[in-house]
Amino acid sequence: MQVLLQLAQLSTNDPQNALGSWDGSRPSACSWQGIRCNAANRVTAIFIVNKQLDGVLPPSLGLLTYLITLDLRFNKFSGSIPPSLGACQMLQTLSLSGNLLTGDVPSELAQNTRMSTFAVNLNMLSGSFPLQILAWRELSVLWLDNNMFTGSIPDLTSMVQLKILDLQNNQFTGTIPNVAGLQALLDIDLSNNKLSGSLPTFLDTLPKLRYLNVSNNHLTGLIPDTSVFLRFPASAYAGNDGLCGAIIKRDCADNSNISGSNSTTTSAPKMLSKTAIIVISSLGGAGVLLGMFLGVRCAYRGSQDILEDLRGGEDSTLLSSSNVNVGYTVAQLTKMTNGFAKANIIGVGSSSIVYRSMLPGGAIVAIKRLSEVKYSSDTQHAFVAEYQILKRITQHGSMVRVLNCCATPSCMALVLDFMPGGTLENKLYEQSMSWLDRVDTAVSVAKGLVYLHLDCAAHKVVVDLKPSHILIDADSKAHITDLHIPRFATKYAYSQGTTTHGDVYSYGIVLLELLTRKKPNSILVTERMNMSKWVRKALLKPELTVQMFDITLLCTSGIDEQLLQVLDVAMLCTHEIPTKRPSMPDVLKVLMKVKHDAQK
Numbered sequence: 276m277q278v279l280l281q282l283a284q285l286s287t288n289d290p291q292n293a294l295g296s297w298d299g300s301r302p303s304a305c306s307w308q309g310i311r312c313n314a315a316n317r318v319t320a321i322f323i324v325n326k327q328l329d330g331v332l333p334p335s336l337g338l339l340t341y342l343i344t345l346d347l348r349f350n351k352f353s354g355s356i357p358p359s360l361g362a363c364q365m366l367q368t369l370s371l372s373g374n375l376l377t378g379d380v381p382s383e384l385a386q387n388t389r390m391s392t393f394a395v396n397l398n399m400l401s402g403s404f405p406l407q408i409l410a411w412r413e414l415s416v417l418w419l420d421n422n423m424f425t426g427s428i429p430d431l432t433s434m435v436q437l438k439i440l441d442l443q444n445n446q447f448t449g450t451i452p453n454v455a456g457l458q459a460l461l462d463i464d465l466s467n468n469k470l471s472g473s474l475p476t477f478l479d480t481l482p483k484l485r486y487l488n489v490s491n492n493h494l495t496g497l498i499p500d501t502s503v504f505l506r507f508p509a510s511a512y513a514g515n516d517g518l519c520g521a522i523i524k525r526d527c528a529d530n531s532n533i534s535g536s537n538s539t540t541t542s543a544p545k546m547l548s549k550t551a552i553i554v555i556s557s558l559g560g561a562g563v564l565l566g567m568f569l570g571v572r573c574a575y576r577g578s579q580d581i582l583e584d585l586r587g588g589e590d591s592t593l594l595s596s597s598n599v600n601v602g603y604t605v606a607q608l609t610k611m612t613n614g615f616a617k618a619n620i621i622g623v624g625s626s627s628i629v630y631r632s633m634l635p636g637g638a639i640v641a642i643k644r645l646s647e648v649k650y651s652s653d654t655q656h657a658f659v660a661e662y663q664i665l666k667r668i669t670q671h672g673s674m675v676r677v678l679n680c681c682a683t684p685s686c687m688a689l690v691l692d693f694m695p696g697g698t699l700e701n702k703l704y705e706q707s708m709s710w711l712d713r714v715d716t717a718v719s720v721a722k723g724l725v726y727l728h729l730d731c732a733a734h735k736v737v738v739d740l741k742p743s744h745i746l747i748d749a750d751s752k753a754h755i756t757d758l759h760i761p762r763f764a765t766k767y768a769y770s771q772g773t774t775t776h777g778d779v780y781s782y783g784i785v786l787l788e789l790l791t792r793k794k795p796n797s798i799l800v801t802e803r804m805n806m807s808k809w810v811r812k813a814l815l816k817p818e819l820t821v822q823m824f825d826i827t828l829l830c831t832s833g834i835d836e837q838l839l840q841v842l843d844v845a846m847l848c849t850h851e852i853p854t855k856r857p858s859m860p861d862v863l864k865v866l867m868k869v870k871h872d873a874q875k
C-alpha cells in the first residue's frame with residue numbers, strides 16, 4: 276500500500292480524480308480503483324490509463340513482486356523507467372505508451388523473463404536497442420515505436436513467440452534485423468528509421484506475415500518479384516531512394532539517378548493518353564464539342580517542384596509525443612457549448628452532433644460529440660488510443676486537425692478545427708465553384724491521401740472519402756475529416772478495414788463529382804448504375820458526354836485539356852480492378868500539373 280501511495284503522492288496532477296479511492300485509511304489497497312490483487316491480497320495489476328497523471332515512476336514499484344500487469348498508458352509520467360522493475364519477475368505486461376519518459380530501457384529489465392507485452396512506444400526514450408529484451412523468450416508484442424532509439428537492431432531470431440514488431444519512427448541504423456523463421460510473426464513495422472542495405476530474402480520464412488512496412492529508410496537494391504514482397508503495397512517500400520523493382524515501378528537501371536518518383540513521371544503520360552483517346556474519339560462525332568477538345572496534349576513535365584510537393588510539404592512530419600494532452604472534462608465542454616445548446620449545433624451525423632464552440636482563449640472550434648450511450652471502460656480506452664493517434668496524424672495541412680478530446684463515462688467528444696466553409700458537398704452542389712477552386716480541392720485531398728498512404732501506412736487509417744467528409748476552411752482550402760484507426764475502432768468507428776486501392780476509387784468518384792456536379796446516389800437512382808459505369812457509358816455517346824460535364828465548366832474557356840486530364844485520372848482511379856488503379860503519388864503529380872496550368 277505504501278508503494279501505491281507513493282505513486283499517488285508523486286503525481287501533482289489528478290484532474291479526473293483517478294486516485295480518489297486510493298485511501299491509506301482502508302485496510303487494503305485491493306479495493307482501490309485500478310488495482311487488482313490475488314487471493315493473498317498481493318497486488319497483481321495496476322491499471323491507470325489516460326488519467327493525465329504526472330510525476331515520476333517511483334523505484335519502490337520494484338517492491339511489488341507479484342505484479343503481472345503494469346499499465347500506465349497515456350498519462351504524463353516523466354523521468355526514466357525505474358530499473359527496480361527488474362525485481363518484478365512475474366511481470367508479463369508493461370505498458371507505458373504515450374507518456375513523457377526519457378532515458379534508456381534499464382538493463383535490469385533483463386530479469387523480467389516472463390514479459391509478453393512490452394509497450395513503451397510514444398515516449399522520448401533513447402539509447403541503443405535494449406538488448407535485455409532478447410532474454411524474454413515469451414515476448415509477443417514489442418512496441419518501441421515513436422521514440423529516439425539509435426544504433427543497429429540485433430538478431431531477433433531468439434524471440435520465437437514474437438507477433439508484433441513495431442520499431443517505426445526511431446533513428447535505428449544498420450540493416451533490417453534478422454527475424455528468419457519466426458513462425459508467429461504477424462506485423463513488422465520498421466518505417467521512418469535510417470536502415471540501409473537490401474531487403475532480406477528471409478521474409479519468405481515468415482508464414483504468418485500479414486503486414487510489412489519498411490518505408491522511409493535508406494534501403495537499396497531490387498525488391499524481389501516474389502510473392503512475399505508482392506503481398507504488400509508499393510507504399511510499404513516508399514521513401515527508399517535506392518530501392519527498385521516492378522512493385523514500385525522503378526527500373527533498377529535508373530537507380531543511379533533516382534529521385535523518389537521518377538518512374539511515375541514516365542508512366543503518367545501513358546496513363547493519360549488512354550482515356551484521352553476514348554474521349555476524343557467519342558467527341559469526334561459530336562461536332563459541337565470537337566473543337567473544344569481538339570489540341571489535347573498529353574505531355575507532362577517531370578517538374579522537381581511537383582516531386583518535392585508530393586510528400587505533402589505542409590507539416591507532414593508527425594508531432595512528437597510530448598504533445599500528448601488528453602482532454603476536457605464534461606463540465607468544460609458544457610460551458611464551451613453553452614450547455615450543448617441547440618443554437619450551437621452546426622451539423623448532425625449518423626452517430627454524432629457537431630457544435631460550434633469557443634475555447635477559453637477565444638479560438639473557435641468544432642466539438643463533435645458522439646451519441647449518448649453507456650460507454651464501457653474498454654470503449655473509452657479505445658477512443659482515447661484512437662484520439663492520440665488521430666491528433667498526431669491530422670497535423671498534416673490537408674486534414675481537419677483533431678485538437679483535443681473529452682473521454683469520460685458520460686461524454687466522448689473530439690475537439691476539431693472549425694471549418695467555416697462547411698462541407699465540399701454543400702459548396703459544390705449548393706453554391707458555385709470555379710474550375711481552379713475544384714482543382715485546388717482535388718490537389719489538397721490528394722496530398723492528404725498521399726500522406727496517409729505513405730507516411731501513416733502503419734496506422735492503416737480508414738478514410739471514408741466523400742464530399743461530405745471534405746471540409747472547407749476560411750481560405751477555401753479543403754481538408755479531409757472523419758478518419759478512423761480500425762485497431763482502436765470504437766463502436767462509432769468504421770469496423771471494416773480499408774485499402775489504398777479503395778481510397779483511390781473513392782477519390783476518383785470525388786473527381787467525377789467535381790467534373791459533373793452530379794451525385795453518385797442520384798445517378799444510381801436515375802440511371803441504375805454506379806457513377807464510374809455511367810461516365811464510361813456516357814463517353815461512348817457524344818450527346819451523353821456533353822450532358823455529363825457540369826455546364827459551368829463547359830462554359831469556362833481554356834480549360835478543355837485540363838478537364839480531359841482530370842477525367843482521365845478519375846477513370847483510372849475508378850478502374851474496376853483495384854490493382855489497376857494508380858497510386859496516389861501518381862495521381863497527385865498529374866493533378867498538380869493541372870493546377871499549375873489552371874493558375875496560368
Ligand SMILES: Nc1ncnc2c1ncn2[C@@H]1O[C@H](COP(=O)(O)OP(=O)(O)OP(=O)(O)O)[C@@H](O)[C@H]1O
Pocket residue numbers: 621622623624625626627628629641643675691692693694695697698743744746756757
Ligand atoms: N470541423 C468542423 N467544422 C465545421 N463543421 C463541421 C466540422 N465537422 C463536422 N461539421 C459539420 O457537422 C456535420 C456532421 O458531421 P459528422 O462528422 O458528425 O457527420 P457526417 O460525417 O456528416 O456524417 P456521418 O458520420 O454519418 O458520415 C458535417 O456534415 C458538417 O456540416
